[in-house]
Amino acid sequence: MKMITKTAELADACDALLQCDFIAVDTEFMRETVYWPALCLIQAAGGDTEVIIDPLADGIDLEPFWEVMADDRVMKVFHAARQDLEIFFHLGEHLIPTPMFDTQVGAMALGLGDSIAYDGLVRSFLKRSIDKGPRFTDWSRRPLSQKQLDYAIADVTHLRDLYPIMRERLEAKKRDAWLAEEMAVLTRAETYRLEPEDAWKRLKLRKTHPKWVAGLRAAACWREREAQTRDMPRQRVMKDDALYEIAAVAPLKPDDLSGLRGVPKGFERSKPAERLYEIMKTAMADPEAYAPKVEKPTPPPSGIGPTVELLKVFLKLVAEDAGVASRLIATVPDLEKIAADDKADIPAMHGWRREVFGEPALRLKKGEISLALEDGKVVAKDLKA
Numbered sequence: 001m002k003m004i005t006k007t008a009e010l011a012d013a014c015d016a017l018l019q020c021d022f023i024a025v026d027t028e029f030m031r032e033t034v035y036w037p038a039l040c041l042i043q044a045a046g047g048d049t050e051v052i053i054d055p056l057a058d059g060i061d062l063e064p065f066w067e068v069m070a071d072d073r074v075m076k077v078f079h080a081a082r083q084d085l086e087i088f089f090h091l092g093e094h095l096i097p098t099p100m101f102d103t104q105v106g107a108m109a110l111g112l113g114d115s116i117a118y119d120g121l122v123r124s125f126l127k128r129s130i131d132k133g134p135r136f137t138d139w140s141r142r143p144l145s146q147k148q149l150d151y152a153i154a155d156v157t158h159l160r161d162l163y164p165i166m167r168e169r170l171e172a173k174k175r176d177a178w179l180a181e182e183m184a185v186l187t188r189a190e191t192y193r194l195e196p197e198d199a200w201k202r203l204k205l206r207k208t209h210p211k212w213v214a215g216l217r218a219a220a221c222w223r224e225r226e227a228q229t230r231d232m233p234r235q236r237v238m239k240d241d242a243l244y245e246i247a248a249v250a251p252l253k254p255d256d257l258s259g260l261r262g263v264p265k266g267f268e269r270s271k272p273a274e275r276l277y278e279i280m281k282t283a284m285a286d287p288e289a290y291a292p293k294v295e296k297p298t299p300p301p302s303g304i305g306p307t308v309e310l311l312k313v314f315l316k317l318v319a320e321d322a323g324v325a326s327r328l329i330a331t332v333p334d335l336e337k338i339a340a341d342d343k344a345d346i347p348a349m350h351g352w353r354r355e356v357f358g359e360p361a362l363r364l365k366k367g368e369i370s371l372a373l374e375d376g377k378v379v380a381k382d383l384k385a
Helices: 007-017 063-070 082-091 103-109 118-126 146-172 176-186 196-202 210-230 240-249 271-285 305-322 332-340 351-366
Strands: 022-030 038-046 049-053 075-078 100-102 369-374 377-382
Touching: 007 038, 007 049, 007 063, 022 082, 022 146, 038 063, 038 146, 049 146, 075 146, 100 103, 100 176, 103 118, 103 146, 103 176, 118 146, 146 176, 176 351, 196 210, 210 240, 210 271, 305 332, 305 351, 305 369, 305 377, 332 351, 351 369, 351 377
Parallel strands: 022 075, 075 100
Antiparallel strands: 022 038, 038 049, 369 377
C-alpha cells in the first residue's frame, strides 16, 4: 500500500470508487495546536479499491475526491463522522457528503451503547482486533512507515466489511426511521458553521442581564475571530474564565482591563486588544439590541424528583427491550420536562420516540403502567390490559 500523491493517480482511484455502491471513508488529522484541523491523510475503500490519499503532497488537487463525496449515487460510510465531516465542510467549500451513514449512530440504534468505540464495533461484528500501536502517530510527518499506512487503511477496510452486516441488522429491525433524525443532524450545514457571532453559545451563561450577555457575546465573538484568523485554539487566544471577566467589565480602553486576573499582562495594549475594544464599543452602544435573547433558566418544579427517577428506570427498561441506546430515545433533561409537563415539546414526545417511550411514559405517570420487581428484575406491567 502506497499513498496517492499525484492528481492524475487520485482521479483514476476516484473513478474506481464511483463504481461502488458504498465506500468507507476515514481521515487522519492534527488539531491540537490549530483552530482549523489540518487534514493529513484520507483513506477510502469500496469494492476491491483501497486508497490512501496524501492531501499534503505538493501540488495535489483534491477535487476528484470532493466529486466522489458529492455524488449522491454512492453511500459514504464513516464511524463517528462529525469531525471528518467538519473538515470536509471547511476544506471542500461547504461540502457535506451525501448520502452518508455513521456506524456509531447505527450501533446506538442496535442497542450497542451510546458511543461505542470503533475497535469494539469491529470486535463485535467482525470478530477482529485492531492494532492500536500507531494511533498516536503524528500524521503530518513524512515519510510514514508501512506499519502506519497499514494501520490507516485498516480503518476503512474493516468499515467496508462492517457496513453491510450492520445495514442488514438495521433493516431486519426496521430501524431506518430511527436513524433518520440523527443522520439529518450530521448532514445539516448549521452543524458545521462556525460563526463568530454565535460563539457565545459555547459558553455557560452565568447571568441573563442584557449588558452582561452583550459583553459575553462580544468577547466570545472577538475570541472566535482571533482564533480563526490566527489559526489558534480558542483557549490559547483567551481562556473561558477570562471571557467572563471581560464580559463583566465590558472594556473600551486599556485601563479597563488592568487588574483582571485571567488576562495576560500587557495584553491590554496589544493589537488583539484593540480589536476587542472595537467590538465591545459596538456591543455597548446598544446592549439590549446586541445581546441575544435568552430565557432565564427555570429550575424543574419542586417535587418532580421521584417522578424523574422513576422515568430513568423506565427509560432503561424500554431501551433494553427495544434494543437501542437510551440516549437515542431521551436525555435526563427530556425526562425532567416529561415529569413536569404532559405536553412537553421535545423529541422524545414525537415520532417513533413517542411510540416507543413517550406515550408509555405518560401512562406511567397516570398510573396505567406500573414497575415491579420479579425474580430480581424490574418489569413494566400494563394495569389497563
